[in-house]
Amino acid sequence: MAAAEARYRKKRLDRGIKARADTLYVICSYREILYLLLPRALPVIALLLLPLLLRGYWGKVLVYACVYGLLALSWDFLASCGLFSLGQSLFFGFGAYVAGILSYHLHLTPAITLPVATISGGLLSAVLLSPVVRLRGVYFAMVTLMLPMLLLKMIETTGLVGGCHGLSALAPFYNEWVAKYLALVALLVCLFGFRRIINEDYGLVLRAIKDDDRAVMSAAINIYWRRIQALFIAGAVGAFAGAFMTHHYQFVGMSAFALDYSILPVAAAALGGAGTFAGSALGTMILVPLSESLRALGGLRIALYCVILIGCVIALPEGIFHYMERKYHQFERLVKVG
Amino acid sequence: MSTLIYGTITSIVLALYTIGFSLTYGISGLANFAHGAIYILSGFTAWSFLNQAGLPFFLSALLSIVISGLLGFALYWGVLLRIRGMALSELIVTFATGVAILELLMWKGFYGIQYSLPLFVKGGVEMRGVAVDYQRLFVIGTGVLLVILLWLFVHHTRIGLAFRGIAQNERTALSVGIESDWIGALSLAFGSALAAIAAMVILPMGIMESAIGYEVLIYALAVAIVGGLESTSGMIGASFILGFSQVVTAKYLGARWMIIVPLSAIILVLIIRPSGLFGKFKEIEERV
Numbered sequence: 001m002a003a004a005e006a007r008y009r010k011k012r013l014d015r016g017i018k019a020r021a022d023t024l025y026v027i028c029s030y031r032e033i034l035y036l037l038l039p040r041a042l043p044v045i046a047l048l049l050l051p052l053l054l055r056g057y058w059g060k061v062l063v064y065a066c067v068y069g070l071l072a073l074s075w076d077f078l079a080s081c082g083l084f085s086l087g088q089s090l091f092f093g094f095g096a097y098v099a100g101i102l103s104y105h106l107h108l109t110p111a112i113t114l115p116v117a118t119i120s121g122g123l124l125s126a127v128l129l130s131p132v133v134r135l136r137g138v139y140f141a142m143v144t145l146m147l148p149m150l151l152l153k154m155i156e157t158t159g160l161v162g163g164c165h166g167l168s169a170l171a172p173f174y175n176e177w178v179a180k181y182l183a184l185v186a187l188l189v190c191l192f193g194f195r196r197i198i199n200e201d202y203g204l205v206l207r208a209i210k211d212d213d214r215a216v217m218s219a220a221i222n223i224y225w226r227r228i229q230a231l232f233i234a235g236a237v238g239a240f241a242g243a244f245m246t247h248h249y250q251f252v253g254m255s256a257f258a259l260d261y262s263i264l265p266v267a268a269a270a271l272g273g274a275g276t277f278a279g280s281a282l283g284t285m286i287l288v289p290l291s292e293s294l295r296a297l298g299g300l301r302i303a304l305y306c307v308i309l310i311g312c313v314i315a316l317p318e319g320i321f322h323y324m325e326r327k328y329h330q331f332e333r334l335v336k337v338g
Numbered sequence: 339m340s341t342l343i344y345g346t347i348t349s350i351v352l353a354l355y356t357i358g359f360s361l362t363y364g365i366s367g368l369a370n371f372a373h374g375a376i377y378i379l380s381g382f383t384a385w386s387f388l389n390q391a392g393l394p395f396f397l398s399a400l401l402s403i404v405i406s407g408l409l410g411f412a413l414y415w416g417v418l419l420r421i422r423g424m425a426l427s428e429l430i431v432t433f434a435t436g437v438a439i440l441e442l443l444m445w446k447g448f449y450g451i452q453y454s455l456p457l458f459v460k461g462g463v464e465m466r467g468v469a470v471d472y473q474r475l476f477v478i479g480t481g482v483l484l485v486i487l488l489w490l491f492v493h494h495t496r497i498g499l500a501f502r503g504i505a506q507n508e509r510t511a512l513s514v515g516i517e518s519d520w521i522g523a524l525s526l527a528f529g530s531a532l533a534a535i536a537a538m539v540i541l542p543m544g545i546m547e548s549a550i551g552y553e554v555l556i557y558a559l560a561v562a563i564v565g566g567l568e569s570t571s572g573m574i575g576a577s578f579i580l581g582f583s584q585v586v587t588a589k590y591l592g593a594r595w596m597i598i599v600p601l602s603a604i605i606l607v608l609i610i611r612p613s614g615l616f617g618k619f620k621e622i623e624e625r626v
Contacts, residue, residue, distance in 0.1 A: 079426070084425075084426050084429060086371075086429070086433055128605075131605060131608035131609045131612070132608055134608075134612050135608070135612050138369040138425065138429060139563070139608075139612075141369075141429050141433075142369065142559045142562075142563060143563070143604065143608070145371070145433070145555075145559070146556050146559055146560065146600075146601075146604070147601075149552055149556050150556065150597060150600065150601045151601075153597045154597050154598065154601070157593075157594040157595075157596075157597055158594055158595070259437065263434070263437060266430060267434075270430060297445075298445060300441065300442070300445045302437060302438075302441040303437070303438045303441040303442050303445065305434075306434035306435065306437050306438035306441070307434075307438060309430060309431075309434040310417065310430075310431050310434050310435065310438075313421060313427045313430050313431055313434075314417065314420055314421065314431075317421075317427070
């Protein structure tokens with residue numbers, strides 16, 4: 001068996017159209033333009049049309065998918081500068097509680113609380129986690145895992161910010177369509193924004209910090225400061241998701257720090273493929289509807305995510321998106337060895 | 339006086355929580371996020387042996403310790419071996435395993451007063467006006483004994499020598515014939531078995547529920563971060579610091595503020611000495 005396999009090997013080559021589309025020749029025909037444009041435009045159009053098609057329950061699921069998608073994108077952004085977070089619910093919870101407190105005590109409208117919660121959630125995350133960015137390895141994951149759990153226990157035992165009962169009867173969005181399209185547009189802006197940032201010079205530095213932090217340091221770049229900036233960006237996106245959910249539910253409670261918000265983004269990024277953002281978004285679009293249809297299983301859902309996660313990490317380490325991208329750009333054939 | 343006694347007990351409990359985690363991390367550099375899950379799972383295994391199979395408590399405790407060890411070994415050999423060296427994947431897999439175990443336990447409905455392990459020794463004693471039950475003294479004894487035995491094991495057996503070899507330099511250890519996969523699997527097995535031993539002595543003092551798994555993990559991580567991830571003396575020192583400050587906080591500020599202690603301790607330590615109060619060994623490597 002092994003001997004038979006060794007006689008052939010798989011060879012991958014870029015498609016001709018891919019080679020042309022990489023250069024200026026892309027504008028020479030509609031075919032090349034479409035080759036580049038369709039994979040980007042089709043999902044966007046599909047996403048923007050979906051709220052019109054999906055009514056009732058599945059419309060709500062779409063909103064959840066967008067919110068989880070934002071968290072997954074924020075996870076992916078941190079991961080692409082070498083910070084592996086196990087506590088996206090920290091960002092989510094900050095945003096949710098800031099928006100909740102502003103709305104509950106000061107009776108502000110979502111138009112004010114959303115931006116304030118986004119910025120201050122990002123700031124809080126960056127300040128709270130800034131001591132950790134000096135360490136690498138598992139420290140960051142450990143601390144981010146612990147913080148939401150400790151904050152959760154703190155709210156539970158001390159009864160601050162509403163305690164176990166949470167804050168309810170908060171201001172809703174103006175109508176259902178505003179909420180749906182706000183979530184969708186936020187997801188799309190974040191997706192394409194992050195893809196752009198990470199390919200700019202700024203993102204190049206972030207990716208370099210992930211690959212070799214000492215080399216970046218020797219280029220006289222303050223990597224801690226860059227990491228804190230990345231934390232702010234990712235924290236702000238997570239906080240926006242939290243603030244959005246607060247107004248969507250008209251309630252904020254301890255569930256904002258729940259494990260769901262930490263584990264699903266990681267599972268989505270692992271399933272879709274980390275590092276491209278599109279993979280994480282794709283992962284959530286698969287996982288969230290799947291988990292909604294399995295809602296009858298209750299707590300078993302989280303266990304199921306975990307099994308999917310382990311399976312993906314071991315069997316398909318590159319993720320679905322990378323696989324699809326490869327098939328789109330390249331063809332494979334068997335060639336004789338030797 | 340009561341602060342002293344209960345501080346010591348809390349500290350030993352924290353040390354018992356952490357000892358398995360710290361052993362695994364110290365040897366193979368693997369942060370076992372499934373630690374808390376294995377802890378509580380072993381409690382439920384022992385409970386099942388005791389109440390459903392009708393075995394005596396001592397035997398079921400022993401069996402569940404062995405099973406936890408085997409589980410740790412299987413986790414390493416079956417899953418972690420394939421992704422060894424990729425820190426992110428290791429982390430995701432151990433964390434996901436832990437959460438899966440805990441959520442499965444929760445789903446099976448292991449919750450309630452009937453799920454508790456019997457005490458080893460009943461009754462109590464009064465020491466200078468402070469009532470202490472024997473089980474808590476037993477926890478202290480187990481903790482001290484375990485640390486001594488572990489020290490002897492690591493310093494005076496061949497496997498212990500191999501453990502230290504892998505911990506110091508994996509490649510050099512490989513070149514003198516220590517197989518790192520085998521030792522890594524053993525380290526996770528030992529870590530899990532230690533978690534199970536801790537569960538056997540600590541769990542009888544309360545009821546079991548799967549949420550304890552997260553709590554154990556939180557405390558183990560807190561102690562490990564405060565003490566420095568790989569040093570045993572640091573771990574013991576840190577558990578005493580955290581244990582006593584928790585008891586003092588509970589006494590003067592009220593029990594509900596206890597949770598602030600690990601949180602503020604971690605943040606303080608990370609600001610002042612990121613590699614832990616006692617962590618010297620890998621200080622330069624851990625810091626960027």
